[in-house]
Structures are given as C-alpha cells and as structure tokens.
Amino acid sequence: MSNNRVSRRQFLGYTLTGVGGFMAAGMLMPMVRFAVDPILQQHDAGDYVLTDQAAADITEEPVRVDFTFEQVDAWYTSEVTNSAWVYKEGDKLIALSPVCKHLGCTVNWGGDPEQPTQFFCPCHAGRYEKNGQNIPGTPPLGPLDEYDVQEQDGFVAIGQVKPNTLV
C-alpha cells in the first residue's frame, strides 16, 4: 500500500501538467483551425447561381440566360446581372460568356442577319462559331469564355467563368 503512495510533490506535478496541457490545447486549437480552414470550406453548390431558365426548355439553339449576384466593390455592394448563352450539345449543357474577346462588348446569337448561326459583336463586326471559336479575319483574337454550368432541380445554374474548353 505504501509503494503506490503519491507524494505531495508528484500530485502537484500531475495537476499542473494536466491544467497546463488543457490551456495549451485551448490556445493551439483555434490556430490549427485557422491554418486548415481553406480545406474545410464547402465548395460544391454554393458557387453556382440559380437562374429561372428551365433546363428542359434548352435546345440546340443558344438562348440568353440572365443571372444576378451580389458584387462587393470596396464598401459598395451592388446587384450585378450577367448573362450567358446556353444551349445543349447532345444532353450536355453548354454556357458561353457573351463578352467579346476583342474589347468587351456583348455578343448576340444571330445578330448579323447574313450569319444566323454565329455569334455577332455589333461593335466591330466580330464573329464566333456556335462553340465560341472566333472566325479568322474578324477582330477577336480568341474564343469566347465558357461558364461552368449544371442542372439544379430542373433549372440551369451558372458557375465560374473559365477559358473555352470546346475549341
């Protein structure tokens, strides 16, 4: 019985180590949480903006789909409306950015009556194929950008803009 006796010195030692350990953990945990925070962020559905365009109504003919999101510019928050040209290739949804790669005007599908199956930029007569490929000889130097796009509950949802992957 006397062999396992805990001396006063040992008892105080254990107690201090235990309490100190808790305090150290209390300080370190938030720091570790901060450090790994980007890994824990959710990234799936949140980045997509839901539009009111039903996905079933999309055909092979590109239609303009508007979507609105909040944009913060320093301390000024505003609602920004952007659009995309959305069409179906087989069963796959494709969304192209309407921003001309020349100087940033808005392009229209079939805007030039002589080229009804091309995107047309009214500013300097730039033209693009349906997949966004710029037509050589017109001012644009690259293909139209593409949006990530998916179907959510039957509606079209538009995501981030990315360089054209179809061309």
Place this chain on the structure above:
Amino acid sequence: MHFNSKDIDLYASQKDYVDTAVVPLIELDLTASGMKASAGASEYLQSLTVILEKQFKGRILLLPPISYVRATDRTELGDQLKKELSETGFKHIFYLTTDAKWRSVEDLDNVLWLPAIPTGDMDQSFKKSVMEDQLRQVLPLFTKEWTHHS
C-alpha cells in the same frame, strides 16, 4: 468604356476602335416640386447609359453625366461641349438626355431625347425589362450611325 483611369488606359491604346463618345445631359431642378422628377430622370438616364455601355463597351466611351441648372443656356453649353469634343479623336458623338429643351438646339447633332420613365418605384425584374426595352429603341440609332458614316 467608363470614364475611369483603368478604361482610359485601354482607350488610349485602342483609339482606332473606340470612336464614339456618349454624353449624358442631366438638368438639375432643385425646387421642392421638381426635385423628385429631376432625380428620377437622372436615375433613369444613368441606368440606361450603363446598360448601353455594357452592350457597346468596346466602341463607346461613356462620359460622366453633364449636369446643369435650369437657367443654363443650352445653346452655349452645347457649343462648349462640341468644341471640347471636337479636339478629340471621336468620329461619332451622341448626347443622351431627358431634357426637352435640347430639342430646340439646332447645331448639335445626334441628340437623342428620351422621355424619362420613373423607374424608382418598380421592382428589380420589371425595371430590368423596361430598361431593356428602352435600350432596344436606342441601339439601332447607334448601329445606323456607324454603318452610314464609317
């Protein structure tokens, strides 16, 4: 393009392509009875010019609105603006206004007068469709000018 330093840098390097200036003209009426209508007209004209700029970003430079009081001599202001703009490289200059008095100023070309629509009380989506209708009225005037004098 907007009249800010970033767009002006781009404008300076692409002067051949950006050949059109758009000048909004806004009358300030600060009397108690006229203030609300004046503010509404200003709001309408600025929304319209912003969506116009979005459509034709690569070809027009949208100047900040020129505001003047009611007593301003429109002919004189018009002459001053015309003189200042004639020293730039712009081939086409459009003045957009909701102020009917500009209609009697003879020697200013391409003054587009639009009746102001009070959009302030409309909800977002209705306002958007109204503004797009308005834009559709204005767009052909630009493309017509460009094809006729290019």
